[in-house]
Amino acid sequence: MAVSIAFRPQDPALAGEYDNMLACIRCGLCLTSCPTYVLSLQEAEGPRGRVGMARALAEGNLQLTPDLVSHELNCLVCDACSAVCPAGVHMDPLQVVLRSRLNEGARPSWNVRLVRAVVFTWLFTDMRRFRAVARLLWLYQRTGLRWLARHLGIPRLMGMGEAERLLPQLPAQFLTPHDETYAPEGSATDPVAFFAGCVMSTALADVDRATIRVLQRAGHTVSNPAQQGCCGALHAHGGDLSQALELAKRNIVAFEATQGPIVVNSAGCGAMLKDYAHHLRSDPVWVQRAAAFSARVRDLSELLMTAALPMKRKVPQKVVYQDACHLLHAQRISRQPRELLRQIDGLELAEIGEAGLCCGSAGVYNVTNPVQSKQLQQRKLDNALRVAPDLIVTSNPGCLLQLRAGLQERGSPIAVRHIAEVLDEASAP
């Protein structure tokens, strides 16, 4: 007797990741790595449950319900499950396609829709606009408007209290890429192209400048292509894959005229840039250009392991290195930043419990899922403070702002810095 089983997806929007869903053998090895499962101990809040629901949806055996949407959107897309999965299930691209599909059938809350429409579509797609808004925010911080708005509770009334609290003190000078080149120190002249980022080149422009100085000292000629922009990670994880792909194509074009590795100092951006090849694999016009681009992408710590960065100064501090999920899980980079920090005279590196558990930042997760985000932030800080560090070092702007905000709230004097700033200090003449 013939048995009929739905082996083909009924939902064509999910077809591209169907094989990925089928790969899950339901072993459960991923459960204890998953931050939302660890918090809730619910199957639907773990990777196995999420893959199962996505597969049932793809096969037409489940309808979109608010519960299903909420369990899927609670995923941090941290890829901790992918890193331990013996069957090779990759949660990031699965969530990207799934969220794109959910966007068509779900009605998110008004503040999530506001973030998507204004921030993702209008702001992050044009770097001139992005810098203009960043300049207004700088004025907001410098003129006392911030103080006034906070005292009147305006950010909270607008549902943006958490986002406003995380906003760092913006620098007076942004790093605006204009096809400039930075000459190397020493005789080596290996070319690299720098991915400046949107948040990194504005809110954290000093980290970008520190990164360029470190690259120069490591013997690299650094080019900074003018036409580059946002990497598109926020769009992809927010369910707007088509906008993310537009941004990807723009970056591919911007870097095609440059030479050498494409260096990135933000873990989240780096993971997305390395994924361009996957996201554009079915586009005959872009498949090869995307693959060539992604093959060139290197995290700063990955690149520096192959260069000779002279460490000249002591940094006598006890340091906790905070693994960014998109570096540790998505790019499998954990040894390189630690080895670089260990090369610094006087620096003592301390390891913490649950080092691989997300800090709750995860793009805009701290705005869209403030409760879980806060729980993970506090858990991370409890683990870090247990070893009494002087400094927490990370490689991702999201982690940096999330932990800094949490420490400020606790009144802690412990600083949080990007690894590029520490390497810049240690290698300064």
Ligand code: SF4
């Ligand atoms: S580890 Fe992989 S195969 Fe096992 S349940 Fe998790 S996602 Fe499925």
Ligand code: SF4
């Ligand atoms: S990506 Fe992270 S939050 Fe999402 S299911 Fe995997 S481990 Fe859990």
